[in-house]
Amino acid sequence: MKPLVIENLQKTYLKGVRRQKVLAVRGLSLEVEEGEVFGFVGPNGAGKSTTIKVLCNLIRPTTGRASLMGKDVTSAEARRQVGYLPENPSYYDYLTGEELLAFNGATHGMSAHRIRERSTELLEMVELTPAAKRPLRTYSKGMVQRLGIAASLIHDPQVLIWDEPMSGLDPIGRKQTTDLMLDLRRQGKTIFFSTHILADVEQVCDRIGMIVQGDMAYIGKLEEIRSAAIEHYRVVFQPSGRIDAALFGPYRPEVHGGRYHLEVPPAQFGEIMKRLLSEGAEIVSVEPKRVRLEDVFVGLTRRTEVGR
Numbered sequence: 001m002k003p004l005v006i007e008n009l010q011k012t013y014l015k016g017v018r019r020q021k022v023l024a025v026r027g028l029s030l031e032v033e034e035g036e037v038f039g040f041v042g043p044n045g046a047g048k049s050t051t052i053k054v055l056c057n058l059i060r061p062t063t064g065r066a067s068l069m070g071k072d073v074t075s076a077e078a079r080r081q082v083g084y085l086p087e088n089p090s091y092y093d094y095l096t097g098e099e100l101l102a103f104n105g106a107t108h109g110m111s112a113h114r115i116r117e118r119s120t121e122l123l124e125m126v127e128l129t130p131a132a133k134r135p136l137r138t139y140s141k142g143m144v145q146r147l148g149i150a151a152s153l154i155h156d157p158q159v160l161i162w163d164e165p166m167s168g169l170d171p172i173g174r175k176q177t178t179d180l181m182l183d184l185r186r187q188g189k190t191i192f193f194s195t196h197i198l199a200d201v202e203q204v205c206d207r208i209g210m211i212v213q214g215d216m217a218y219i220g221k222l223e224e225i226r227s228a229a230i231e232h233y234r235v236v237f238q239p240s241g242r243i244d245a246a247l248f249g250p251y252r253p254e255v256h257g258g259r260y261h262l263e264v265p266p267a268q269f270g271e272i273m274k275r276l277l278s279e280g281a282e283i284v285s286v287e288p289k290r291v292r293l294e295d296v297f298v299g300l301t302r303r304t305e306v307g308r
């Protein structure tokens with residue numbers, strides 16, 4: 001049983017007085033494995049929040065379906081094991097942090113004793129214990145965001161769906177949230193979170209899905225996209241004797257401090273290394289020069305837009 005499955009999901013909105021159709025999500029399909037951290041990446045307006053709202057049954061799809069823990073998202077049973085963090089948490093500002101967690105716990109049928117235990121644990125975890133009895137109107141945006149994370153965890157769900165969880169957090173808060181996600185993964189939790197900040201996914205994700213204008217431009221492991229993003233390898237070596245320039249084909253090494261520095265494209269890397277080793281060269285270092293993940297993302301975005 002997959003914790004999260006989306007099948008051929010499409011969502012169309014009617015916009016303006018002329019009721020013009022706007023296709024927000026276009027036939028999207030994906031599966032998330034148990035215990036996986038899946039980063040749902042895309043620019044603003046790509047369809048991330050629309051997809052998440054369908055998963056949480058806040059809106060209905062035009063076509064297609066989605067399921068959580070093997071049950072259709074329209075079923076209340078499907079959401080019992082799900083913790084949801086909206087993109088912009090908005091709570092009654094007269095409630096205190098403690099009261100908000102108690103309210104969330106009560107909606108999940110938790111006992112008063114368990115709510116107190118869990119609230120104490122979570123407030124300490126998100127470092128809001130000193131503010132627990134203060135009304136939310138006195139909280140900063142980052143504090144509200146951290147409280148929203150705690151609220152999504154109150155009932156100890158198996159699946160977490162977080163929409164832009166790093167939004168509004170300072171560097172310390174981002175580091176804490178990253179560490180929390182890694183800890184939840186170690187506990188076997190499944191995390192599906194959206195972001196448009198690629199640095200977030202590099203630290204925690206097992207796989208990513210890139211959505212552009214409602215289409216999935218890429219789904220796969222981060223290692224795969226990193227490998228594909230290698231521009232060239234920089235090889236530093238010490239020759240055993242005289243170097244024959246023909247060894248390197250069109251590539252010419254530079255000499256610095258008695259060592260040779262050679263830049264080789266990925267397609268020729270294996271062959272060049274074989275030639276160097278056969279000539280008895282001492283390989284000092286091999287360093288891949290990668291295209292930034294942001295550049296890969298921009299390239300995928302442009303290709304998707306052009307192919308539209």
